[in-house]
Amino acid sequence: xxxxxxxxxxxxxxxxxxxxxxxxxxxxxxxxxxxxxxxxxxxxxxxxxxxxxxxxxxxxxxxxxxxxxxxxxxxxxxxxxxxxxxxxxxxxxxxxxxxxxxxxxxxxxxxxxxxxxxxxxxxxxxxxxxxx
Numbered sequence: 001x002x003x004x005x006x007x008x009x010x011x012x013x014x015x016x017x018x019x020x021x022x023x024x025x026x027x028x029x030x031x032x033x034x035x036x037x038x039x040x041x042x043x044x045x046x047x048x049x050x051x052x053x054x055x056x057x058x059x060x061x062x063x064x065x066x067x068x069x070x071x072x073x074x075x076x077x078x079x080x081x082x083x084x085x086x087x088x089x090x091x092x093x094x095x096x097x098x099x100x101x102x103x104x105x106x107x108x109x110x111x112x113x114x115x116x117x118x119x120x121x122x123x124x125x126x127x128x129x130x131x132x
Contacts, residue, residue, distance in 0.1 A: 006033065007031050007032050007033050008032050008033070008053045008054060008123055009032070009033045009034075009035065009050060009051070009052040009053050009054075010027050010032050010033070010034050010035070010052060010053070010054045010055070010056065010119065011034075011035045011036070011037060011043060011046055011047065011050070011052035011054070011055045011056070012024060012027075012034060012035070012036050012037070012055075012056050013036075013037045013038075013039070013040060013042075013043040013055060013056065013057045013058060013061070013066070013069065014038070014056070014058040014061070014085070015038050015039055015058065015060075015061040015062055016058075017038075019058070019110070020036045020038075022112065023056065023110075023112075023115065024036060026112045026115065026116060027116070027119070030116055032119075035050055035052055038061070039061045039062055039063040039064055040057070040061060040063065040064030040065060040066065040068055040069030040072070041063045041064040042063075043055065043057070043064075043069055043073075044064075044069065044072055044073070044076070047073060047076070047077050047080065048076075051077065051080070052080060053079075053080060053081060053123060054080065054081045054082075054083065054119055054122060054123055055069075055073060055080055055081070055082050055083070056083045056085055056115070056119070057069055057070055057073075057082055057083070057084050057085065057097075057102070058085050058086065059084060059085065059086035059090045059093045059094065059097065060086065060087075060090060060093075066084060066085075066086070066093070066097065067093060067096060067097060067100065070082055070084060070097050070100050070101060070102055071100055071101075073101075074100065074101040081103050081122045081123060082097075082101060082102040082103055082104075083102060083103065083104045083105065083106060083115075083118055083119065083122060084097035084098070084102040084104075084105045084106070085105070085106050085107075085108060085110065086105075086107065086108060087107065087108040087109075088107060088108075090107075091107070094107070103122045104118050104121070104122050106118060
């Protein structure tokens with residue numbers, strides 16, 4: 001988004017603390033600003049306050065799951081980009097996420113290099129990261 005100055009802001013939405021920590025470290029080492037949310041409800045609050053350019057949204061979470069979160073983000077923050085994430089059991093939900101407006105989908109277990117490549121492609125900043 002044009003009003004964002006500085007590094008792209010990424011919101012990692014996953015109920016697994018270890019996944020959030022690993023993704024935070026990877027994105028920060030690549031020069032991104034990182035925000036976290038343990039579920040979709042918290043993610044919507046973070047979006048309202050910080051307007052992230054990119055959200056990585058897990059599909060299966062407590063309180064507000066990923067599909068509902070993707071729909072809400074599309075309605076309220078249409079400029080934000082979304083990458084939906086789920087395990088193999090969630091393949092049908094990943095297809096649904098794509099139909100509902102996610103720019104990309106990734107299956108768990110995640111490869112950090114693939115996550116970063118996907119984020120760069122979705123944001124259109126391939127080659128602009130300090131680690132590229």
